[in-house]
Amino acid sequence: MAIKLGPNEYGKAQVHLVRVYRDTDRHEIRDFTVSTSLRGDFSDAHIDGDQAAVLPTDTQKNTVFAFAKEKGIESPEQFALELADHFLEAAPVADGARIEIEETNWNRITVDGKGHDHSFVQSGGGNRTTVVNVDGRGADRKAHVVSGLNDLVVLKSTGSEFHGFLKDKYTTLAEADDRILATSLIVRWRYEGTDVDWNKTFDAAKATLLQRFAEIHSKALQQSLYGMGETLLEQHPEIAEFKFSAPNKHHFLVDLSPFGVENPNEVFYAADRPFGLIEGTVIRDDSSDPGNAWHSVPGFC
Numbered sequence: 094m095a096i097k098l099g100p101n102e103y104g105k106a107q108v109h110l111v112r113v114y115r116d117t118d119r120h121e122i123r124d125f126t127v128s129t130s131l132r133g134d135f136s137d138a139h140i141d142g143d144q145a146a147v148l149p150t151d152t153q154k155n156t157v158f159a160f161a162k163e164k165g166i167e168s169p170e171q172f173a174l175e176l177a178d179h180f181l182e183a184a185p186v187a188d189g190a191r192i193e194i195e196e197t198n199w200n201r202i203t204v205d206g207k208g209h210d211h212s213f214v215q216s217g218g219g220n221r222t223t224v225v226n227v228d229g230r231g232a233d234r235k236a237h238v239v240s241g242l243n244d245l246v247v248l249k250s251t252g253s254e255f256h257g258f259l260k261d262k263y264t265t266l267a268e269a270d271d272r273i274l275a276t277s278l279i280v281r282w283r284y285e286g287t288d289v290d291w292n293k294t295f296d297a298a299k300a301t302l303l304q305r306f307a308e309i310h311s312k313a314l315q316q317s318l319y320g321m322g323e324t325l326l327e328q329h330p331e332i333a334e335f336k337f338s339a340p341n342k343h344h345f346l347v348d349l350s351p352f353g354v355e356n357p358n359e360v361f362y363a364a365d366r367p368f369g370l371i372e373g374t375v376i377r378d379d380s381s382d383p384g385n386a387w388h389s390v391p392g393f394c
């Protein structure tokens with residue numbers, strides 16, 4: 094029986110970096126949680142404990158902080174691409190690098206109707222994410238960028254139905270022609286290339302997804318999600334595919350009849366579990382080969 098080392102990678106997880114731009118009195122901040130990972134033939138480290146080819150995870154962490162000053166931060170995607178290329182130069186044994194970034198949202202605190210210069214409030218979910226995978230160097234280099242949003246919580250108080258579904262002897266769900274539709278969206282989209290205005294495209298994509306969630310008269314969460322992805326791909330030729338993972342946050346109408354009180358779709362019990370989980374992909378039929386784009390993208394590998 095032979096035992097060998099299978100696929101492996103290593104890096105620093107969740108380096109929490111806050112960069113303050115203080116060139117003027119009106120400060121800007123970026124709050125990134127950055128995870129780095131290198132893959133390649135690191136068998137000597139695993140089998141013999143030989144660290145000669147290992148760029149320490151501590152060095153990877155230091156590089157994240159140093160690059161925040163040396164290179165600056167325009168977007169999570171630009172920052173991740175620069176880190177990935179750097180690590181492939183710094184660690185010759187590596188043949189691929191993966192950088193994941195989640196950005197925490199900070200908004201200016203409003204004082205006297207204006208956004209304060211240097212005081213901020215966290216705005217909760219809907220964090221921007223990117224996962225960059227770079228394979229190879231020079232002419233062989235292939236860069237893949239998958240961006241998206243975590244935990245974007247949305248709700249429609251009407252404009253949602255669910256009926257006509259398959260029934261068997263265990264079905265108790267009532268048909269609904271007017272229900273609450275709510276979810277906490279995790280979405281990712283894969284870019285075709287890297288010649289992209291990252292911030293502009295992200296802002297437009299988020300706005301499109303929210304607008305379509307609001308506009309689509311939903312016959313199921315699946316139909317809303319497909320419609321959101323379809324519009325995203327129609328409006329953005331630079332995006333190859335869209336993936337979603339969406340818990341159906343069920344809202345059950347409370348029966349107030351024991352108290353002699355009517356409940357015409359006004360009082361709901363918001364259950365936290367179990368929840369339906371709707372996942373899928375919307376993709377162009379001529380989209381490029383994803384290569385390693387989805388490598389280690391949590392939930393979407």
Ligand SMILES: O=c1[nH]c(=O)c2[nH]c(=O)[nH]c2[nH]1
Pocket residue numbers: 255266312313314315341369
């Ligand atoms: O939008 C929905 N999709 C389903 O697949 C489903 N299943 C279910 O019980 N409720 C819902 N709602």
